[in-house]
Structure formats: structure tokens, C-alpha cells
Amino acid sequence: MENNYSVVKMSKEYVDGVFKIYCENFVEKWSRKSIEEEIDNDLARTLVLLDDKKVIGFVNVRHILSEGDITNIAVSNQYRGKKLGLMLMDKLIELAKSEGIERYMLEVRKSNNVAINFYEKIGFVKVGERKNYYNNPIEDAILYDLTID
Numbered sequence: 001m002e003n004n005y006s007v008v009k010m011s012k013e014y015v016d017g018v019f020k021i022y023c024e025n026f027v028e029k030w031s032r033k034s035i036e037e038e039i040d041n042d043l044a045r046t047l048v049l050l051d052d053k054k055v056i057g058f059v060n061v062r063h064i065l066s067e068g069d070i071t072n073i074a075v076s077n078q079y080r081g082k083k084l085g086l087m088l089m090d091k092l093i094e095l096a097k098s099e100g101i102e103r104y105m106l107e108v109r110k111s112n113n114v115a116i117n118f119y120e121k122i123g124f125v126k127v128g129e130r131k132n133y134y135n136n137p138i139e140d141a142i143l144y145d146l147t148i149d
């Protein structure tokens, strides 16, 4: 069967799907309402990865002047390893360029080797560490930057 993957900006119809994937992947809890409020937050951009109409991933960022902060990215478990995370990031970087963003920053748990590989594959470069940055469980963060040109 032919795949029908696409990436769109989050609108209200996708909030439930994004919230579900958020809850499956992250311990620090955003509410459904806080995700919905991202739609009207001038600094926020949320891109949604779809399989036909079904939400299978998302990325959320904040754009401030010429810099962006990647807050969350996740692809639904059964869709991982198919380069869909890369597709999501490609679309995000396209959007960033169109808005004049020059640099993305993010933090990742030190033990999250899959995400670290993922970010390094995209071209993110390690720029530092933050001791005990995360709770549940307590863990150091690694800081990564991507120069967008």
C-alpha cells in the first residue's frame, strides 16, 4: 500500500493526537490545554506528522528573533526508524529559513542515545552540558546547537 505521510501546521483538529503522542513520550506534563494554546502563541510553531489524517508525530519549537528553541519532538513508536523524524525536521528547517531563523538550540537527556544520534545526523553540534537538569529521573542534559544557513 502506498504511504501517505505529510507534515502540516498544528490546527485544533490535531490537538488530541499531539497530546496522545506527547503523553506517551514525555514525563514532564503539558496539559492538553497548554498544547492547544500553542496554536495562538505567536512564538510557538508546532508541526504535525500525519499518516493520512492520523497524527503520528510532532515537533514543537519557539522562535525568538533569529533563534529557535526545540522543546519537543516525537514520532509514534510503531512509525520510528522510517526517516519520518528526519522528514519532520526537514519541514521545520524549511519553515525556520523562511522566518529568518539562524540557529536552533535544544537539550536532550544524556542517556537518550537514539535522540542524540538523531540530532547529530541532522548536524546539531554539542555545545555544553547542564548538571541535573531533568527530574523524573534526575539526569544531566546535553545542549546542542544547529546553525541554519
Ligand SMILES: CC(C)(COP(=O)(O)OP(=O)(O)OC[C@H]1O[C@@H](n2cnc3c(N)ncnc32)[C@H](O)[C@@H]1OP(=O)(O)O)[C@@H](O)C(=O)NCCC(=O)NCCS
Residues within 6 Å of the ligand: 025, 071, 072, 073, 074, 075, 076, 079, 080, 081, 082, 083, 084, 085, 086, 087, 108, 112, 113, 114, 115, 117, 118, 119, 121
Ligand atoms: C528521536 C525520534 C524523534 C527519531 O525519530 P525517527 O523517525 O525514528 O528517526 P528517523 O527514522 O528519521 O532516523 C533518523 C536518524 O536518527 C538516528 N536514529 C533513529 N533511530 C535510531 C535508533 N533506534 N538507534 C540509533 N540511532 C537512531 C539515526 O542516525 C537515523 O539515521 P539512519 O537511519 O540513517 O541511521 C524518535 O526516536 C522518538 O520519537 N523518540 C522518543 C521521543 C524523544 O526521545 N524525543 C527527543 C527528545 S526531546
